[in-house]
Amino acid sequence: MTTTELHLHGHTFTEARDCAQRELNYRRRVYPRQVMSMKMTRELADHELSTMAAIAEYFAELAERERLL
Secondary structure (H helix, E strand, O other), X not given: OOHHHOOEOOEOHXXXXXXXXXXXXXXXXXXXXXXXXXXXXXXXHHHHHHHHHHHHHHHHHHHHHHHHO
């Protein structure tokens, strides 16, 4: 499947990239407090941050391909 065959319910990959990056930045601000208040373990916070960073990177790659089309 190519990127032109994928769809994001009317959103572009650039919009998805930007949204994922905002979410990653939000989590980077919030998770340390969650860990300090013991509402989240450091391991879970690290895992969730790593996962969101991978999602943001994936959409960044797709947005670049979209730009080149």
